[in-house]
Amino acid sequence: MEQSWVGTWWPALRRVVAGPDVPPARTPPERWPRLARFLRPAGLFAMVGLFAATLAWEYNRHLPGIVPPLFAALTIAPLLVLPRRPLLAWRLTMVALATCTFNAPPRAPWPWSPVLVLGSLLVLAIVAARVDRPMLVWVGLITVLPVLTLVHPNNRVGVLLLVLVLLVLGDLVRGNRLSRHALAAQTELSEREQERRAVLEERARIARELHDVVAHHMSMIAVQAETAPYRLAEVPDGARAEFTAIAGSAREALTDMRRLLGVLRSESTGPQTAPQPDLTDVPAMVDAARRAGLAVTLHAPAPAAGAPAPVGLAAYRIVQEGLANAARHAPGAAVRVSVRPGARGLAVRVENTAGPAGPSTAERGAGHGLTGMRERALALGGTFAAGPLDDGGYAVDALLPYDGEDGNG
Structure with missing residues (x-):
């Protein structure tokens, strides 16, 4: 117990007395940048006014020579450094409380100027909201020493209660600030986790769709390899063995793909038995968008139907998501x-003009449609780009490589 006390409270005392300062909070000019040019001159004007008021109060005590200006400067110094160095401001305040009692009336209720009293309370409140609890206890104990020693006995209880209230309120403010920071960090972490999960789910969905397409072709390869010897008039024994090996390899690959699909599918996702869309379904999708009120035009040359099934599926999904984003x-x-x-592949572009309400805001969407389109293009070894246009619209471009021919139109 004694070792724990020493390890906790002794370092806290050293930090209070001579340790590094606490990180400063945001000052009013930083919180309200537009008012900065007014707040700084106003603060300087206030400091000059407080200095003059303290100087007049000190001169009324009939202090000799340069002592009143020194006491006034020592009174204002904590307020000058308070925004950036709160702990240093508290230390200067303690020095001011201990020294600015020179030539005070013996029965005076307050041996300090009103500016020093109010400034000390302000400094104490700010420090209480910035330091941890062990340091706060030491700050409170050291602060009450001049109160018990120099304040009139009739005022000690009230001042002690005021100091205690400021310490408690400062600790509550600090705890609330730490809780808000922790909540903000947790919220940011949760958002990142949701984004990562959305990307993984989109990749798994793409993999399932590619499985359905590729598995169909693998099955056709296996069937054709098995039936080829019966459809040919004469088949050498070596060729028959090769056909058998091709069929076996295709079925093994198909089995491995089905096992992979079992890993990708969650328990709540059943098998997808519906045929996957391709390029031939794009015109129907565009017609449906027109019927829904979207002003859309389609430019698709006839040779596009020769694209492989994975490329056609990716192009269909990219057009689908692009139309959804535009709407x-x-x-x-x-x-x-x-x-x-x-010659380089299938080029897909979906662009929209600026809406009647103003420029397109698709880049500020909260969904993951762009991520899904990019994943589809990259999965085929292609490229993807999306961004705003000079006229306020938005464009999505994808290049899906395959051995195609140049199209016209």
């Missing part, structure tokens, strides 16, 4: 969808 973030805007096969 959500730029209602009433004109949308142009372009699906163009080229």
Whole structure:
């Protein structure tokens, strides 16, 4: 118990007396930047006024020579450093309380100037809200020493109660501030975790869709390899063995993909038996968007139908998400969808003009649609870009590589 006391309270006392200062809080000019040019001159004017009032009060005590200006400067000094160095301000206050009693009337209720009394209470309140609890106890004990020694006995109880109230309120303020900071940090952590989970779920969904597409083709390879020897007139024994090996490898690959799908699917997600959409379904989707009130035009050359199934699925989903974003973030805007096969792959672009209410705000969306589109493009080895246009609209561009031919139009 004694070792624990020494390890807790002795370092706290050293920090109070001669340790580094506590981190400063945001000053009013930092909290309200627009008022900074008014707050700083106002603060300087207030300090000059308090200095003059203290100086007049000290001269009325008939102090000799340079003593009144020194006492007035010592009274104002804690208030000058309080915004940046609260603990240093408290130390200067203790020095002022101990020295500014020179030539005070013996029966005076207060041996200090009113400015020093009010400033001391302000400094104590600020420090109480900035230091931890062990330091707060030492600050309170050291503060009451000049009160018990120099204050008139009739005023000691009231002053002690006032100091105690300030210490308790300061500790409550500090605890509330720490709780808000902890809550903000936890909220940020939760948001990051939700974003990461959304990305993982989107990747798993993409993997499931790719599985459905690729598994269909693997099954066709296996069936064709097994039936090829029966459809050919003459098949050498070596070729028959190769067909058998191809069919076996295809079925093994299909089994491995089904096992992978079992890992990707959650318990609440059943198998998807509906056929996956492709490029041939894009016109129907655009027609449905028109019927829903979206002003959309489609530019898709005929050779686009030759794209592989994974590329067609990714292009369909990108167009689908692009139309949804345009309808959500730029209602009433004109949308142009372009699906163009080229030498480097399938180029997909969804762009919208600025909505009647103003520029597009799709980049400020809270969902994860852009993340899903980017994941689909990158999964195929392609590229993806999205951003605002000069005219206030928004555009989504994806290049999905495959061995295609140049299209026209």
